[in-house]
Amino acid sequence: MPSSTSHTPYRILIGDDHRIVREGLKQVLADAADLHVVAEAASGPEVLEAVQALGGNAGLSAVLLDIAMPGRDGLDVLQALKAAWPKLPVLMLSTYPEKQYAVRCIKLGAAGYLNKGADPDDMIAAVRKVASGGVYVSAQAAEALASAVANTTHQGAEALSHREHQVFRLLTAGKTVGEIGAQLGLASNTVSTYRQRILEKTGTKNDVELALYAQQQAHNANL
Template sequence: MPQSPSSSSRPAAAAAGRIRIVLVEDHDMVAEAIRMALDRTAHLEVVGRSASLAAALADVTRLRPDVVLLDRRLPDGDGIDAIAGLRAAAPDCRVLVLAGEGSASDATRVAAAGGAGLILKADNLGELRDAVRRVAAGEVAFSKGLLGAVLDRLTGRTPERGATLTPRERETLALLGEGLGSAEISRRLGVALNTTRNHIQRVLEKLGARSQLEAVTTARREGLLR
């Protein structure tokens, strides 16, 4: 596993014993579920829970945790934007972002800010626990499909266009290539219309396209569609 540029001697020491975690999550039920899952795991302990970025900064300064598990969306801002400030308050802590959804650009922003990883809420709790252990040990932890984008950034390599499309986004792109509209794609995929629109928007962003037609044209040129 690649080492994060922000790793230090403290995480390695933390990995050998108890890993102290500050959880930053504004939804009570989600926070409680995560807390229970972590506290029931050997060597993991949630020592504080914050519901906002302002509270998180105060808690991290006071508690000096090994890992900050930081929600991406909070009432007073974007968690990624807060990474630098949290690490300035406690330089030895490792920040692991937890997001409802994440893109390659989100992952590279986390890495650029000094974060140790980005895990999706759709991942299972076992993956979350493993990610906490890895970042505490000085490693990085990104959900499947996101680590490659971070490595591309760190090495200066330009990824192939469309390389970061998820399987569902590729399905959506294929249906766009068939000339289907959002409503028909929703029916074919068995998902809500708003979900389909989100998939389409992410496909456009990842292909650098301004319209669905441009996305299909680009995909055909790049060999993503036949």
């Protein structure tokens, strides 16, 4: 029996225009003592209003967001959420196959992509992972991302200088620009410059995608 006293429960908002889907998600998450659905919304504008009312990442641990939303589609809402609350994890939900939307969602800053047909245990694991600050990628989404990265014209991690590789390893370990600067004895703006070069050379657009890139590199190295 999981204990709900070990830490503060994760506070979740569900954004989906189908009530039956929202009820189903709530029922699945109700089996996890540490996951509490505190709000729900049936349209894009409602999601933004609800997140605003709850104080963004100050009042929420994660947002579960459907791609096909009325009023303002999920990808548009995702961009608005990441612009206003960059640290608020957003797990995208969809009935579409991963190869169609997973890479696009991750490029826009989503912390993961989950098919609505996923097994309930996988769903709970995904929500828990993003709510705790991690990135959830199914095997299919990882494959789609790997294909996208392989098709870029960038040079990849092999082209990184020694210093860039140091910064790359620390970024993908979850260190902030300030923490990396302190560890390597560099000014924050210098680290930011290295970070930009790393994104360009790896063909990635943000820290989430960079972390997935590193994960895929490590996987390939172990094959």
